[in-house]
Amino acid sequence: MGESMTFPAQFxxxxxxxxxxxxxxxxxxxxxxxxxxxxxxxxTYTFAEFLRELRRRTLPAWSDVGVVDAAIxxxxxxxxxxxxxxxxxxxxxxxxxxxxxxxxxxxxxxxLAHVLTRYVRRHFSYGLKEAARSGEWTxxxxxxxxxxxxxxxxxxxxxxxxxxxxxxxxGEADASAPGERSRIQSLINEKLGESSFYDESRVxxxxxxxxxVSPRDAIERLNPTQLRDALIDEKCDAIDAxxxxxxxxxxxxxxxxxxxxxxGISQGDYxxxxxxxxxxxxxxxxxxxxxxxxxxxxxxxxxxLWRNFAQLLAxxxxxxxxxxxxxxxxxxxTVTSGRSV
Amino acid sequence: xxxFENFLQxxxxxxxPTDAQSAEVSDFISELSVGRSxxxxxxxxxxxxxxxxxxxxxxxxxxxxxxxxxxxxxxGTGWQLWEHSLSAKDLLLDESDTFxxxxxxxxxxxxxxxxxxxxxxxxxxxxxxxxxxxLELSVS
Numbered sequence: 001m002g003e004s005m006t007f008p009a010q011f012x013x014x015x016x017x018x019x020x021x022x023x024x025x026x027x028x029x030x031x032x033x034x035x036x037x038x039x040x041x042x043x044t045y046t047f048a049e050f051l052r053e054l055r056r057r058t059l060p061a062w063s064d065v066g067v068v069d070a071a072i073x074x075x076x077x078x079x080x081x082x083x084x085x086x087x088x089x090x091x092x093x094x095x096x097x098x099x100x101x102x103x104x105x106x107x108x109x110x111x112l113a114h115v116l117t118r119y120v121r122r123h124f125s126y127g128l129k130e131a132a133r134s135g136e137w138t139x140x141x142x143x144x145x146x147x148x149x150x151x152x153x154x155x156x157x158x159x160x161x162x163x164x165x166x167x168x169x170x171g172e173a174d175a176s177a178p179g180e181r182s183r184i185q186s187l188i189n190e191k192l193g194e195s196s197f198y199d200e201s202r203v204x205x206x207x208x209x210x211x212x213v214s215p216r217d218a219i220e221r222l223n224p225t226q227l228r229d230a231l232i233d234e235k236c237d238a239i240d241a242x243x244x245x246x247x248x249x250x251x252x253x254x255x256x257x258x259x260x261x262x263x264g265i266s267q268g269d270y271x272x273x274x275x276x277x278x279x280x281x282x283x284x285x286x287x288x289x290x291x292x293x294x295x296x297x298x299x300x301x302x303x304x305l306w307r308n309f310a311q312l313l314a315x316x317x318x319x320x321x322x323x324x325x326x327x328x329x330x331x332x333x334t335v336t337s338g339r340s341v
Numbered sequence: 342x343x344x345f346e347n348f349l350q351x352x353x354x355x356x357x358p359t360d361a362q363s364a365e366v367s368d369f370i371s372e373l374s375v376g377r378s379x380x381x382x383x384x385x386x387x388x389x390x391x392x393x394x395x396x397x398x399x400x401x402x403x404x405x406x407x408x409x410x411x412x413x414x415x416x417g418t419g420w421q422l423w424e425h426s427l428s429a430k431d432l433l434l435d436e437s438d439t440f441x442x443x444x445x446x447x448x449x450x451x452x453x454x455x456x457x458x459x460x461x462x463x464x465x466x467x468x469x470x471x472x473x474x475x476l477e478l479s480v481s
Contacts (some may be wrong), residue, residue, distance in 0.1 A: 012421040015460070038419035043380055046419075105461045106397040106480070110379055113418050 016112040020094045035080050041117045054124050066139050071127030081179055088182050142166055147175025151185050228262045245285040261290050380417030385410040400480045407432050407474040422459045431467055432474025
């Protein structure tokens with residue numbers, strides 16, 4: 001039998017699991033191999049080719065090419081940047097994806113191909129929505145050092161002002177430096193106010209009241225305390241918009257009320273009248289705030305707290321995704337609409 | 342309790358994350374159950390010369406009409422599983438082989454010249470023939 005077997009070039013003989021494992025260790029060559037060589041997406045396209053394909057498929061449905069391109073840019077940032085900042089590091093996604101597969105080497109390879117394809121498609125969809133919402137900011141191609149960087153700037157800065165503003169406020173830039181676009185965009189956001197461009201770490205931070213965390217962390221933190229605290233923070237931040245009787249509780253009183261309500265629900269012992277009485281709120285006000293009998297009335301309005309809670313879940317893509325996976329999304333969506341369920 | 346309150350209760354009791362993760366896994370499984378196979382690509386001297394679909398449960402793919410050259414086998418995801426130079430000796434029967442076959446000893450008439458187990462557990466065999474060789478991959 002012939003024994004002239006040789007090893008393939010570095011990385012080519014690595015499975016996706018092994019390759020992404022190297023990426024997690026910060027290996028840029030492994031990332032490059034994944035991005036440019038692995039035909040993982042739909043078992044046909046490399047990452048770079050898949051982005052072009054997504055763009056091609058999506059363009060007919062969007063009149064604004066900039067929205068599609070911004071969504072593509074956000075995918076590039078998410079899946080191809082090895083950054084020092086955990087929130088801007090593709091490893092957070094790859095770690096979560098790797099954690100989700102199991103079985104033999106072949107099964108893992110197949111699962112990873114499916115999961116990666118689905119994951120990138122889903123994030124493209126998020127990116128489109130976010131880019132569409134950030135219509136007040138538009139893309140600008142900043143020519144620097146013989147290269148160019150695409151950045152988002154407010155519409156209020158006209159074409160001729162843009163370059164001048166960047167030169168005055170950002171200073172030197174190197175188009176060829178890894179992560180330079182993200183760095184410049186962060187500086188722009190600092191100086192001109194945050195664009196509403198999709199930033200998962202930011203929305204996660206807002207929802208969880210914590211430092212940026214990975215999507216998997218976010219899902220794992222979909223737990224009673226975190227959610228309760230996020231809702232308490234939201235309600236307290238908007239205390240001036242509450243009904244007068246609720247407003248009169250003050251920040252501490254409102255926080256205690258919500259904590260008490262959540263405690264009752266989690267114990268399976270939620271009694272409106274008792275909680276209302278403990279917090280000196282009249283039954284009618286309490287009913288509108290967090291009552292349980294609203295569903296029995298025709299055309300009833302969903303109480304404030306339940307609607308806010310569902311909105312909190314629905315607003316954050318990670319939480320919404322977790323609800324979707326848990327099969328409760330339809331219920332959340334119905335409550336956010338304010339209709340009885 | 343309404344459905345939403347039931348949901349809230351589950352959520353507040355910390356049940357949703359676990360459910361969400363298991364739902365994710367079953368989602369994968371259901372996807373995989375309809376397509377538990379991977380493309381396998383054979384290249385000679387860098388050029389694709391064959392492509393098959395290998396079931397990861399119990400699949401087999403055969404590439405035929407192999408002539409001498411440097412061969413690679415990759416999965417559709419780009420994972421290169423094997424690289425090997427196959428010579429005329431590996432792919433073509435010589436006179437003594439054909440003589441043995443003609444004698445019909447009752448044993449298998451396959452003349453396996455290369456046999457290997459790839460990193461994935463896929464079995465590989467190269468079988469010499471009169472005019473061409475063939476290569477078989479199998480998952481058991």
